[in-house]
Amino acid sequence: MSLAPPMFLTAAIVGAEATHAQNPAVPYLPSEIADEAIRCWEKGASMVHLHARKPDGTPSQSAELFGEAIERIRAACDIIVQVSTGGAVGMTGEERCQPLTLSGALAPEMATLSCGSVNFGEEIFENPRPLMRDIAGRIRAAGIKPELEIFDTGMMDEARYLQKKGLIDFPAHFDFVLGVPGGLAAREDALDYLLTLLPEGSTWSVAGIGRFELPMVEAAAKRGGHARVGFEDNVFLSKGVLAKGSFELVEAATAIAKRCGRRIATPAETRQILGIEGSVASQ
Numbered sequence: 001m002s003l004a005p006p007m008f009l010t011a012a013i014v015g016a017e018a019t020h021a022q023n024p025a026v027p028y029l030p031s032e033i034a035d036e037a038i039r040c041w042e043k044g045a046s047m048v049h050l051h052a053r054k055p056d057g058t059p060s061q062s063a064e065l066f067g068e069a070i071e072r073i074r075a076a077c078d079i080i081v082q083v084s085t086g087g088a089v090g091m092t093g094e095e096r097c098q099p100l101t102l103s104g105a106l107a108p109e110m111a112t113l114s115c116g117s118v119n120f121g122e123e124i125f126e127n128p129r130p131l132m133r134d135i136a137g138r139i140r141a142a143g144i145k146p147e148l149e150i151f152d153t154g155m156m157d158e159a160r161y162l163q164k165k166g167l168i169d170f171p172a173h174f175d176f177v178l179g180v181p182g183g184l185a186a187r188e189d190a191l192d193y194l195l196t197l198l199p200e201g202s203t204w205s206v207a208g209i210g211r212f213e214l215p216m217v218e219a220a221a222k223r224g225g226h227a228r229v230g231f232e233d234n235v236f237l238s239k240g241v242l243a244k245g246s247f248e249l250v251e252a253a254t255a256i257a258k259r260c261g262r263r264i265a266t267p268a269e270t271r272q273i274l275g276i277e278g279s280v281a282s283q
């Protein structure tokens with residue numbers, strides 16, 4: 001029996017960037033998003049990171065679209081629902097925060113909080129301090145646990161800034177998104193450095209972009225962390241082979257974790273790891 005702590009997997013199944021041109025299996029409709037979340041849960045994911053799309057694939061942060069997906073997901077399984085407040089490049093803060101208004105049975109258990117601006121390919125994912133403070137305040141007011149999205153090293157200091165301002169609590173949960181063109185590369189030495197900056201008692205996961213997705217799962221597994229996989233970050237199962245769905249990437253991540261001696265955490269165990277067992281949405 002393994003004594004290593006269980007590892008949780010987050011499935012980022014939609015995102016704002018991947019389209020049918022990259023992989024026809026990217027889910028757009030709330031029903032497609034829900035079905036994919038459920039398939040990922042069946043393969044071992046205990047959290048789903050949600051975005052929404054209009055029927056033509058345009059990214060949307062509409063609370064109605066998120067709500068429809070969440071309702072379907074919760075009717076079928078106990079996966080933790082984490083909503084994006086990052087949305088897509090160019091969206092306003094107001095637009096990005098719409099999913100935080102969902103309440104009752106549709107309330108998310110977690111929400112992302114990006115801790116700074118970053119070059120995002122040819123564009124800029126803008127998160128100036130007033131916007132970060134605003135989004136952090138809204139997440140806190142909604143009683144939701146934030147997942148701090150870290151695209152580069154200085155963002156660890158920005159997280160500390162938010163904590164000093166009383167907008168987030170430490171320990172926290174950090175997600176290192178490594179390999180965005182313009183952000184910190186998906187290298188093991190970069191991950192090791194980030195870990196030296198982690199506030200005491202915090203938890204962490206890694207999301208490797210593109211071909212770095214599965215290697216970063218292994219890096220996280222070996223270091224006692226957690227990982228995120230799915231079409232938001234990568235649409236290939238292996239070189240030149242499109243994944244049939246994010247569920248195949250979850251399945252591959254599960255196999256890697258087990259090979260590294262890590263058992264996959266259930267949603268209940270993940271809620272314990274993240275300290276969200278008592279949140280309104282998980283009751």
Ligand code: KMH
Pocket residue numbers: 015016017084085086087088089112113114120125149
């Ligand atoms: N789509 C990216 C520009 C998040 O979900 O919090 C931002 C993003 C981050 O996806």
Ligand code: ZN
Pocket residue numbers: 012015016049051084086087232
């Ligand atoms: Zn996202």
